Amino acid sequence: MFTVLEEDPESRARRGVLRLRHGDVETPVFMPVGTNAAVKAITHLDLEEIGFGLILGNTYHVYLRPGLDLIRAYGGLHAFSGWRRNILTDSGGFQVFSLAPLRKIRDEGVSFRSHIDGSSHLFTPESVVEAQGVFGSDIMMPLDVCTPSGITRAEAEKALTMTSAWAGRSKKAWLGLPEAGRGGLFGIIQGNFFEDLRRRSAEEILGLDLPGVAIGGLSVGESPRRFAELLEFTSAMLPKEKPRYVMGIGTPEYILEAVGSGIDMFDCVFPTRIARNGCLFTSRGRLVLKREENRGLDRPPDPDCACPVCARYSIGYLRHLFKAREILGPMLATYHNLYYMKNFLEKVSDSIKKHTFLRFKKEFLELYGTID
RNA sequence: GGGGGCGUAGUGAAGCUGGUUAUCACGCUGGCCUGUCAAGCCGGAACUCGCGGGUUCAAGUCCCGUCGCUCCCG
Numbered sequence: 199m200f201t202v203l204e205e206d207p208e209s210r211a212r213r214g215v216l217r218l219r220h221g222d223v224e225t226p227v228f229m230p231v232g233t234n235a236a237v238k239a240i241t242h243l244d245l246e247e248i249g250f251g252l253i254l255g256n257t258y259h260v261y262l263r264p265g266l267d268l269i270r271a272y273g274g275l276h277a278f279s280g281w282r283r284n285i286l287t288d289s290g291g292f293q294v295f296s297l298a299p300l301r302k303i304r305d306e307g308v309s310f311r312s313h314i315d316g317s318s319h320l321f322t323p324e325s326v327v328e329a330q331g332v333f334g335s336d337i338m339m340p341l342d343v344c345t346p347s348g349i350t351r352a353e354a355e356k357a358l359t360m361t362s363a364w365a366g367r368s369k370k371a372w373l374g375l376p377e378a379g380r381g382g383l384f385g386i387i388q389g390n391f392f393e394d395l396r397r398r399s400a401e402e403i404l405g406l407d408l409p410g411v412a413i414g415g416l417s418v419g420e421s422p423r424r425f426a427e428l429l430e431f432t433s434a435m436l437p438k439e440k441p442r443y444v445m446g447i448g449t450p451e452y453i454l455e456a457v458g459s460g461i462d463m464f465d466c467v468f469p470t471r472i473a474r475n476g477c478l479f480t481s482r483g484r485l486v487l488k489r490e491e492n493r494g495l496d497r498p499p500d501p502d503c504a505c506p507v508c509a510r511y512s513i514g515y516l517r518h519l520f521k522a523r524e525i526l527g528p529m530l531a532t533y534h535n536l537y538y539m540k541n542f543l544e545k546v547s548d549s550i551k552k553h554t555f556l557r558f559k560k561e562f563l564e565l566y567g568t569i570d
Numbered sequence: 571g572g573g574g575g576c577g578u579a580g581u582g583a584a585g586c587u588g589g590u591u592a593u594c595a596c597g598c599u600g601g602c603c604u605g606u607c608a609a610g611c612c613g614g615a616a617c618u619c620g621c622g623g624g625u626u627c628a629a630g631u632c633c634c635g636u637c638g639c640u641c642c643c644g
Contacts, residue, residue: 239609256605259606292606339605417604417605447604447605464604465604467605467606468604470606471608471609472602472604475611476609486601488599490598523609527609532609
């Protein structure tokens with residue numbers, strides 16, 4: 199499933215290739231988030247044009263709407279949405295975390311109420327794997343318990359213990375799916391910000407020998423420094439031959455940090471969300487379109503970007519679109535930011551190939567701004 | 571010519587029987603956003619209430635005058 203192609207001699211960074219059912223994907227890779235079987239404000243056509251071969255979907259959202267029956271009738275998420283390349287589906291573990299007031303976690307699973315209509319539901323490790331089987335997900339994530347920063351050791355340990363137990367049950371359910379159309383199941387390491395708990399979690403998850411490993415529970419309110427330290431610590435325990443995925447990371451600064459720690463995969467709503475809110479990534483840092491200083495500016499958002507948006511539209515025009523609340527604003531901004539991310543990861547990959555990753559990182563941050 | 575209505579931030583409005591720093595929406599403006607309940611969220615600036623006078627301890631809020639807009643009748 200995964201092959202390491204190159205390792206950076208000066209850091210833990212590496213490049214590789216994920217061989218998935220809907221095509222190969224080079225790593226390090228950024229995966230746009232398509233919660234409701236759609237990446238907001240952009241077409242699948244455009245995503246393909248930019249070159250994305252792997253996007254996210256969300257079990258929690260798609261299960262609630264349109265529902266499993268409909269997806270089953272279509273023959274899976276690919277057929278339903280028209281997306282021909284790979285899909286990684288998140289389990290709903292993060293929704294368990296983010297929709298806290300509506301949920302109750304027990305050994306059996308998590309019961310929660312729909313944020314859409316208030317109806318009651320139960321997710322178990324088994325039902326979540328089965329749902330992703332119905333989706334035809336190329337990569338599946340098990341149900342886990344994500345925790346915020348600042349909780350007690352006891353609370354973190356409890357969440358970790360449940361996550362490990364659920365991972366074991368998820369694997370069993372996964373092995374029960376028909377082998378022909380079964381995507382790879384990843385394990386998720388938790389443990390909050392306690393190093394011994396992270397170690398224990400890693401050991402337990404790695405013991406399951408799943409096709410890939412994810413690091414969860416990061417970027418939940420901690421400082422960039424703390425994030426980097428804990429990521430490095432956790433990543434160092436992982437075997438080289440498996441793909442490593444840090445969940446929920448999506449700014450250039452954080453990705454550089456994570457790649458340097460040996461991470462291969464990233465996903466995040468950040469680039470698409472800030473795009474919808476009028477903010478663009480550029481080589482010089484973030485550009486907030488709505489600012490007055492951008493009024494009437496007749497030059498492209500990012501002089502170093504080769505995307506069709508930068509080739510054709512001015513900052514002043516894009517600002518106007520957001521001021522006028524034209525839907526074209528979020529669309530163009532989303533296109534640019536995703537193109538930016540794709541291009542950024544390609545440059546990172548290139549630097550690993552040339553063994554110049556650390557220099558690239560330094561030079562990039564000098565222009566863009568630092569992690570702090 | 572007669573009668574009625576209205577004039578409150580850039581715009582549109584709320585302010586009942588007069589009472590502490592005049593409210594709301596849009597706009598303007600700053601920040602935030604990291605396994606999407608998120609084309610969102612949180613802040614900020616800006617009106618002294620058409621103008622003049624009066625009543626009152628106190629007036630956007632009552633009275634008189636005046637200017638402007640508007641509707642109806644002639």
